[in-house]
Amino acid sequence: MAKCLFRRLFCVVLAFFTVIYCDAQQALLLNYDHPAKNWNEALPLGNGRLGAMVFGGVDRDRLQLNEETVWAGEPGNNIPSHVYDSIVQIRKLLFMKRYKAAQDMSNRVFPRNAPSNSNYGMPYQPVGDLFIKYKNLGHYQNYHRALNISDATAQSTFEVSGVHYKREVIASFADNVIIIRLTADKKGALNCELLMESPQLQHKVSTTEKTLVLKGHSGNVDNKKGKVRFTAIVKPVLEGGTLESTDSSLNIQNADAVTVYISIGTNFNNYHDISADPNQRAADYLQRADVKPYKQALAEHKRIYHKYFDRIDFQLETPDTAKAMTDARVKNFDAHYDPSLVALYFQFGRYLLISSSQPGGQPANLQGIWNDKIAPPWDSKYTININTEMNYWPAEVTDLPEMAAPLFSMIKDLSVTGRQSARKMYHARGWNAHHNTDLWRITGPVDGGFYGMWPMGGAWLSTHLWQHFLYSGDTGFLKKNYRILKGAALYFVDALQQEPDHHYLVVAPSMSPEHQYMSGVGLSAGTTMDNQLVFDVFSQVIAASRFLNQDKLFADTLKTLIKRLPPMQVGQYGQLQEWLQDWDKQHDTHRHISHLYGLFPSNQISPYEHPALFAAAKKTLISRGDVSTGWSMGWKVNWWARMKDGNHSWKLILDQLRPAPEVNKGEGGGTYPNLFDAHPPFQIDGNFGCTSGIAEMLLQSQDGALEILPALPDQWQKGSIKGLMGRGGFKVDIEWSKGQVTRLKIQSAIGGNCRLRLPAGLRLRGKEALFEVPANSSNPNPYYKTAAIKKPLISEKAKARELTIPAIPPTKCYDFKTIKGGVYVFYAVENS
Numbered sequence: 001m002a003k004c005l006f007r008r009l010f011c012v013v014l015a016f017f018t019v020i021y022c023d024a025q026q027a028l029l030l031n032y033d034h035p036a037k038n039w040n041e042a043l044p045l046g047n048g049r050l051g052a053m054v055f056g057g058v059d060r061d062r063l064q065l066n067e068e069t070v071w072a073g074e075p076g077n078n079i080p081s082h083v084y085d086s087i088v089q090i091r092k093l094l095f096m097k098r099y100k101a102a103q104d105m106s107n108r109v110f111p112r113n114a115p116s117n118s119n120y121g122m123p124y125q126p127v128g129d130l131f132i133k134y135k136n137l138g139h140y141q142n143y144h145r146a147l148n149i150s151d152a153t154a155q156s157t158f159e160v161s162g163v164h165y166k167r168e169v170i171a172s173f174a175d176n177v178i179i180i181r182l183t184a185d186k187k188g189a190l191n192c193e194l195l196m197e198s199p200q201l202q203h204k205v206s207t208t209e210k211t212l213v214l215k216g217h218s219g220n221v222d223n224k225k226g227k228v229r230f231t232a233i234v235k236p237v238l239e240g241g242t243l244e245s246t247d248s249s250l251n252i253q254n255a256d257a258v259t260v261y262i263s264i265g266t267n268f269n270n271y272h273d274i275s276a277d278p279n280q281r282a283a284d285y286l287q288r289a290d291v292k293p294y295k296q297a298l299a300e301h302k303r304i305y306h307k308y309f310d311r312i313d314f315q316l317e318t319p320d321t322a323k324a325m326t327d328a329r330v331k332n333f334d335a336h337y338d339p340s341l342v343a344l345y346f347q348f349g350r351y352l353l354i355s356s357s358q359p360g361g362q363p364a365n366l367q368g369i370w371n372d373k374i375a376p377p378w379d380s381k382y383t384i385n386i387n388t389e390m391n392y393w394p395a396e397v398t399d400l401p402e403m404a405a406p407l408f409s410m411i412k413d414l415s416v417t418g419r420q421s422a423r424k425m426y427h428a429r430g431w432n433a434h435h436n437t438d439l440w441r442i443t444g445p446v447d448g449g450f451y452g453m454w455p456m457g458g459a460w461l462s463t464h465l466w467q468h469f470l471y472s473g474d475t476g477f478l479k480k481n482y483r484i485l486k487g488a489a490l491y492f493v494d495a496l497q498q499e500p501d502h503h504y505l506v507v508a509p510s511m512s513p514e515h516q517y518m519s520g521v522g523l524s525a526g527t528t529m530d531n532q533l534v535f536d537v538f539s540q541v542i543a544a545s546r547f548l549n550q551d552k553l554f555a556d557t558l559k560t561l562i563k564r565l566p567p568m569q570v571g572q573y574g575q576l577q578e579w580l581q582d583w584d585k586q587h588d589t590h591r592h593i594s595h596l597y598g599l600f601p602s603n604q605i606s607p608y609e610h611p612a613l614f615a616a617a618k619k620t621l622i623s624r625g626d627v628s629t630g631w632s633m634g635w636k637v638n639w640w641a642r643m644k645d646g647n648h649s650w651k652l653i654l655d656q657l658r659p660a661p662e663v664n665k666g667e668g669g670g671t672y673p674n675l676f677d678a679h680p681p682f683q684i685d686g687n688f689g690c691t692s693g694i695a696e697m698l699l700q701s702q703d704g705a706l707e708i709l710p711a712l713p714d715q716w717q718k719g720s721i722k723g724l725m726g727r728g729g730f731k732v733d734i735e736w737s738k739g740q741v742t743r744l745k746i747q748s749a750i751g752g753n754c755r756l757r758l759p760a761g762l763r764l765r766g767k768e769a770l771f772e773v774p775a776n777s778s779n780p781n782p783y784y785k786t787a788a789i790k791k792p793l794i795s796e797k798a799k800a801r802e803l804t805i806p807a808i809p810p811t812k813c814y815d816f817k818t819i820k821g822g823v824y825v826f827y828a829v830e831n832s
Ligand code: FUC
Pocket: 366, 378, 383, 387, 514, 591, 592, 629, 631, 679, 683
């Protein structure tokens, strides 16, 4: 009797956990009831190096394939020669206020199209497609297609004449190949043909007895020959049935199950060495992979993926409508209450980062690693005046720092190639880069004297190294990268110019990315974003030299120069001024709001320290409006979170999670059925920007404290997030209900003072006592030391308008000491 009761109890408990587990699994699925009709419906898989877009077709399945080093062209930079004198001349024209003449000259010296002896960066290109054509599969039913982002697997299942078919695909993190597993629940039911195609001009498909082989090389563009050679080998391993090859295809008959391996190799070693053997590489990966049983390969793949993905668990309320297909959920998002779609979208961003950016590989480009076009939009390269940086915003805060390793190694490469642009173009030491780079690490201007005249790309990228240090406290990392940070600063030591009006030190010529203050004129001196970037580049070297106790003299030089940078300014409309002069237009809705770099990702505009600037930033945000390109809206989610206005962030998420238009162009944003973000067209930065913004709504750590739930929207009354990272190595779990924190757990990786900023009414209790600290006392934790900005200037016209400081929810700060490895749990005390 007791035994029976026990067994029953066991069954109930098991059923309970199965339900919870299934729900959790369900929450991390992208679901569809039909095969992909186009690329934006196909599902992305990737292991950092290899990418596959899986269409899930029944009669004809398609896997569109990428390898991250297949780019057009060959090694080599794009530095224009003999331009120094012209740059000096352009500078003079700017300082003489002859702006149009300066812009005209810039356009002449740096033509809009690449001159015949140079190039404007190479496009990222596809490898090709694998097609699997199935024979005699008549009418199908019960079709289901899913991307499981908790496991990094894609499946499609369907039924034909009572036989259940299943196809599962992984881009294996363990074996560096793509694996397709075909099964059916009737023996001998699998009959198909494997074929390959490629849009590359130079390619050839051949077969051996057991494999299908695609060889080719990348395209010629501008002054560069396409020298990336690639080899893709497809090898099906059969259980039962027969395999025959023709001169261009493989035929499988009556198999019980088939495992198809896709291995791709290229000749790329690094940006200046393409001497590897692509055939050998592809063969080596294959040889190691095809000996493993699929079950083992799948388990090993999942184990590596879980190590990263499982670090964060995010739960928001899940209504019944969340059971709908993913494309329908996007369609109905503004009509149905479905916060759980936001949790899915957030985790999808993390999934994309893990899948497109693995240590040892290339950073995620404009499309991550997924691209089917020989000439993709903006070459799918690295646009470093916002887009590449945005790709990496989620890396630290969502605890995926390893995924930033490819970015760090690209920065290291640029710190070498960028010496050429610094020296030849500007006669400066150190290194710089302009607004684009590519696989070959070009650092010269791209797209001519309007868009391309922005020598700040290297500066912005370098801040990611510093942020990694602030999050991890890894002094070894800082030491190793100090020379890169120093090189970025050294460039400005030499290149900054004294402008004539106030004698500030400014970058000239430059621009506020892609924007203009007169028709066709954007070239300027001392734009606000440049000033903020130089301030950060100098501040991080000053702080690094303090942490490492080295290079004091250089730090002293920077301390002198930093004082001569222009302050931020509040312009006539009460807006944060974009340029040194008050040229802003009041109803300007340009997608770039570069001067708000100071609000996010930087921390130079704080509501606690600089309310006037904070008010001005808000004015600017409001006047620029909400709806814009995907990446612009992604940025706005972060900005509104920094404004402590969760409801406005939520509004932007609503705007972003609207179905993207069918036409692949425009500036209205949106989301494709496969949850890829639309510029449009697809651009991955919007996914990453929004993921980062969601994290910023829940936790911030840039402003002297760990701020808990700084921008929770009314819609997210209840939820939990586990595993977000704050600077100083703090891992944070938050649970909340009725919009209030109920439980907070802090794990300290490196010890040190932990300062919490909490809603004023909230009282927390734990084993550790929390000491309330005065509002403006500085945090003794060195990773929380913020650099003091100059007092902002406020225009007389703005003063006349009476600046209203935005009200933000009142908070209080509390300190407690942590030790390395310490875990601290607090619960909300009910107000009595
Ligand atoms: C910048 C943006 C565009 C686009 C491109 C890749 O030029 O202004 O909107 O995102 O990068």
